[in-house]
Structure formats: structure tokens, C-alpha cells
Amino acid sequence: MYLLHNIQSSVIESLSELYGQEFTEKDFQINQTKPEFEGDYTVVLFSLLKKTGRAPQALGEELGNHILETKPDLFSKYNIIKGFLNFSVADSYWMNLINDHYEDERFGKQSLNGKKVMVEYSSPNTNKPLHLGHLRNNFLGWSVAEILKANGFTVFKSSIVNDRGMHICKSMIAWEKWGNGETPESSGKKGDHLVGDFYVMFENELRKQAIELKQKEDADDVSHYDEVQQQKLIELQQRRNKLLEEPQTKATAEKIAKLDDDMMETRRGATAIMGEVKQMLLDWEAGKPEVIDLWKMMNSWVYEGMDVTYKLIGSDFDRTYYESNTYLLGKDIIQDGLDRGVFYRKPDNSVWIDLTSDGLDEKLVLRKDGTSVYITQDIGLAKQKYDEYKIDQSIYVIGNEQNYHMKVLKLICQKLGLSYADNIHHLSYGMVELPTGKMKSREGTVVDADDVVAEMEKEAQIKTEELGKVKDFTPEELAGLYHIIGLGALKFFLLRVDPKNTIEFDPSKTIDFVGFTAPFIQFNYARIKSILRKNELQKNIHLPLDFLPLEKELISSIEKYPAIIKQASEELNPSAIAIYIYNIAKTFSSFYTEHSIANAESEEKKQLRLRLAIMTANVIKSGMGLLGIDVPERM
RNA sequence: GGUCCGGUAGCUCAGCUGGAUAGAGCAUCAGCCUUCUAAGCUGAGGGUCAUUGGUUCGAAUCCAAUCCGGAUCACCA
Secondary structure (H helix, E strand, O other), X not given: OOHHHHHHHHHHHHHHHHHOOOOOOOOOEEEEOOOOOOOOEEEEOHHHHHHHOOOHHHHHHHHHHHHHHHOOOOEEEEEEEOOEEEEEEOHXXXXXXXXXXXXXXXXXXXXXXXXXXEEEOOOOEOOOOOEHHHHHHHHHHHHHHHHHHHOOXXXXXXXXXXXXXXXXXXXXXXXXXXXXXXXXXXXXXXXXHHHHHHHHHHHHHHHHHHHHHHHHHHOOOOOOOOHHHHHHHHHHHHHHHHHHHOXXXXXXXXXXXXHHHHHHHHHHHHOHHHHHHHHHHHHHHOOOHHHHHHHHHHHHHHHHHHHHHHHHHOOOOOEEEEHHHHOOOOHHHHHHHHHOOOOEEOOOOOEEEEOHHHOOOEEEEEOOOOXXXXXXXXXXXXXXXXXXXXXXXXXXXXXXXXXXXXXHHHHHHHHOOOXXXXXXXXXXXXXXXXXXXXXXXXXXXXXXXHHHHHHHHHHHXXXXXXXXXXXXXXXXXXXXXXXXXXXXXXXXXXXXXXXXXXXXXXXOOOOOOOOOOHHHHHHHHHHXXXXXXXXXXXXXXXXXXXXXXXXXXXXXXXXXXXXXXXHHHHHOOHHHHHHHHHHHHHHHHHHHHHOOOOOOOOHHHHHHHHHHHHHHHHHHHHHHHHOOOOOOOOO
């Protein structure tokens, strides 16, 4: 039981015994005592005054005395300042904590609670390699899964691979046209990068063709458009003309830009090369052998390449779903919902659900030709996950651009009365943006995942060589160290921020290795390990029963680790762990500078500090482990 | 236009289930390596917590309105 909960229940008990009144932990607040006052935990009395009918000073004294009497093992003294009742935790309490847990590497982690959770994350497209945005997703998903495990859940990590559709056909077409039979082996390129290069080639050609259509349009030649396209372009053009007549504000300029985009999108759809893509998609769905073979071959290149990246960054999955297997799922559920009146059919035969009463819009769930849309298979996959694993909670790690989509998915499942609907949870996270704005693979403004990891490792190497502390390392050990530090710095950079916030990444600046960073934490871990190599721990020694302020600060912050894991698990928020671990490393760093462990005032003091150092190292290693960050023995 | 998210130090971010004088890191300035690893430590300066109003003993935190930035509202995925 955490100290905080211990204190809460002590207060509730005492209030009951003193005044015969029942309170809950929500009726009053307990804070960490501010450093400028004496004490460790503070009971804020204001909210208790009315019901108890006591003045702050009187209530504080009565409560303070009573708790001191009934819980002498917990508190040693108290003081009251204004309405704040500050308790000092008994040194014996800290001592017991140290004796009970200094060798406990699982400290803070809970035993199995019998609940099962699936965390879906990563979910890549197979037409291009992973970029920095995917890294945030991967780090978040992996970390959240580990945090849930630490809190007692049985966790299944899953990924849905988007392996079919327009995007991969684009790469396939480009490879057919310009590939000359190129393979990862023949080109020496990583498979996912090779396929991504063809995607970029395709986009370049597509852009070129769309601009050509625009030029023909300007010359009054609209023969390349079918009737629907012509009509759409005319309509967009009319809306554009109308806007031009209005006063030119920022808002109208934006609207015009949007219309320009829409018109260009229509032109792109009308290009010859997009025609080829559409045909290829039809051929794929019809199972045309040469298309299927090409598709399998190019996807296999991507998988090989991505496996290398996943291994590099430490992502793993218990279950991988492929969209080529799931894209037909969900139709039977739609039919069932149609029979039960959850959905309705429009005259053109398409199937919809009306979500306007929930503040959303009408949503299509089946096209007029009976084929499914994205949400259809998501409904199906949600069910499949539940059927396969009987999960109690289903977490989706997906960017905030899909907030609306996920809201709709959950709402539809709820309206269908599916038992698992309420347990669908979207862990929404913000985009990683460049100083110039959003990364766009179409425009080639992406930070490649493999590249950024390599750069971080290079940076770790430069810093390490400058400091020259590990000159005796073998080349393999050095490479391992650079990886631990470089990848650690990157993961920490992306995980220390609240998931929902946007992160700005400036490729022209290197990510810090000093301050609020993984290398700082790793450095303090290495310092502890160095001490532990040089100083022997003696068991069965009597420890001195008093603490210096920094010693107490350390043990007090170690004590909070279990509560932090719980909080991070409830909030699905690795940044809570990151901030906590940084703070404990910082406290240790001050302690380290201020007090010697090896040359402590007495052998007893040295043994106490060794135990504090061990516990700090355990918590750092454990907490960083939950973020997917390794810690080095030396650096 | 509807919905959602954000606006805290020059920059990047904590704090947001209401509590004591709003905290870190970077950057700037001043100190500290013959002593366990200086990727460090100590200190200084730096704030109308977007604005206005409300609720309250007490508001960065809750409520309302406004301003700014972003996302989204596809028979794309």
C-alpha cells in the first residue's frame, strides 16, 4: 500500500473516531509538502472545516495528535500553518521500506490481475518505410503495453498491416514501368526503402500528369474527364469564382486554396496513370495471378525491411493482422444491424447509420455496390480481436487525425449493442511536425526512421568520444553503447511529452543529450553501477536511524514509484514515467555531488547509502524499461 | 459552420480530480573537477499562466464568452 493511501485512510479513521463523521478520500486533499515547510505530506484542512465545525488550528491539532497516537509507526511529528497540516513521516517507516525492498527488482510492479488488454499500434502501410511519426506511435504503443503489464494486465500487442489498396498499387505500377526488375538484392537498398522510392516516383509522375491535364483544361480541352469529373470541376470552379468576388480575407484565401486542392485531386483521379492503378486494384481483387505475385513480392520486400527497423527500435507484436485478410470483415455485422434497424438503406442501395443525434453526421458503412469501406472492416476486426482473445479492453494507438473516425467506430459498436463496445479505447496522440509543418510522404518531407536512429547513434558516438571514458570498450561494446544512448535519447524525446500534444522536431538541431533527457538518466545509472562495482554491500548490518535531507528526498521519491506506475497505467501516459524517472535521477545527482558514498561518515551510513543507490538504480532501470529504454553499465 | 485538442519564462515542456511564494530543461550570466564517472552540481536573472467575466475562503486548474493555432466533419485509408 502506498504511503499516500495510508495517510488518506489514517485521516478518515481519525475523523471518524474524533467526530463520529464519515469522510472519503475525495472530501479532502493530501499534497506533498512544499520544500519551504517542514514535513513530507500535507493535509489541506479547509474542506473539512464545515462538516466538523472546527476552526483550522483546532482541527489540525486534534487530528494531528490523534494520528500521531494511533500511527506512531507512520508519523513522527506534525505542524500546522494556516489551514495546512504537515506530517513528517517516521524515519523507521523509510528504514523498513529500504530493508524490505532494496533487493526487489520488481519493486513497483503488480502481480497479475486477471484482466486482458490488447494494444494495437504501429499499423504501417506497405508502400513506404517508417518515418518519425511512426516512431512516436511505436514507442507509445510499446511503452503503454509494458506499463499495463507492470500494473498486472495480460497484454497482447497487435498491429494491423495496411497491405492492400491504392497506395501499394501505386508502388507496383511504378516498379512495372521504371523498375527494370530491380530488387533489394540488385539495388542494395532496404526493401521498404526501395518500395518507397517507387511510390515517390509514382507521385512525381502523377503530379506531372495532373498538371498536364490542368494545362489542357486551360486550353479548353476537357476530353480527358468523364462526365462526373467535368461536372465536379465546373462546380468547384464556380465556387472558386464566387469566392474571388468576396472581400479577400485570410479565411477566403484558405477556402480558395482548399478548392484548388480539391480540383487538383479531381485531375489526379482523371490521369492515365491513376487509371492504371484503379485497374490494378480491380485485378488484385479478382485475384489475377501476375498482379498477386507482384504484390506478394513487393510486400515481402517491405516486411523484410520493416523487420530490420522493428528490431532496431525494439518493437514487437504478439499478433499481426493483415488488411488483405480483414478487408471483407464486418459485412455480416452490417447485415445484422440492417435487420435490426440500426442501419438503413438509401434508394441507391448504399447502407448508412445516422449519428446526428449524437452530434456526429451520417456515416456510410456499405457502398451502393455492396463493398465495404474502412469503418466496415474496423467493426469486423474489433469483433475478431474480442473473439480471439476475450479481451477486457481494446486500445488503439492512432494519431489524433483519426479522432472522429474512432469516435464513430466506438459509437457504431455501441449502437449495435456489441458487448465489447464500451471497452474500445482510442489512445490518441499528436503529430510530429517539422518547423515547416506536417510531414508529408507525398511531398518527400518526411524524416526517415532508420535515418534518424542512425543520426542519433552517430551523435552518441561523437559525444562519447569527446568524453573518452570508455576507451577500453571493444568495437562491439561501443556500437552497443551508441545504440543504447542514441535510441534512448530519441525515445525519451518522443515519450516525455504528453501523448496528446504535438511535438515539433527540427532536423537541423540535434536532440539534446543534456538536461531532461535519457542520456542524463543513463549517466546517473552508470555512476551508481560504478560505485556498486567498487564498494561491497554488507547484509545484516544495523542501519543508522536518521536521514539527511537529500537521503530522505531520495527514499521518499523511490516510495512513489508504485503509485506512478499505477497513474501511468490509468492515464495510458508514459510521460508520467519519464518525468518521474528524470526527477529521481536529478535528486540522485544532487545527492551524489553532496554526499560521498564510498567515504561516508561511518560504515553504517555507507551501507545505508549503498542501499539507496541500489534502489535508485533499480527504479531507473525498471522505469526506463517501461519506456523501452535500456541503461548502460558504463558510459 | 459543427465537433475535438492546444495557448504557462526568449525556446521546449511540467503542473490542470481547485490549495501555501507557478516549476524543470535549453539558452544567458556567476561559481565548482588532486576526492565514488563534470553527459554533472550550486546560484542568479527571466512570468499580465491568450483575453474578459463568473463560481469560491482560495482559480494556471472549474464554468461562460472571445481571440489565436491545429485536427476533423470522403462511396481515401
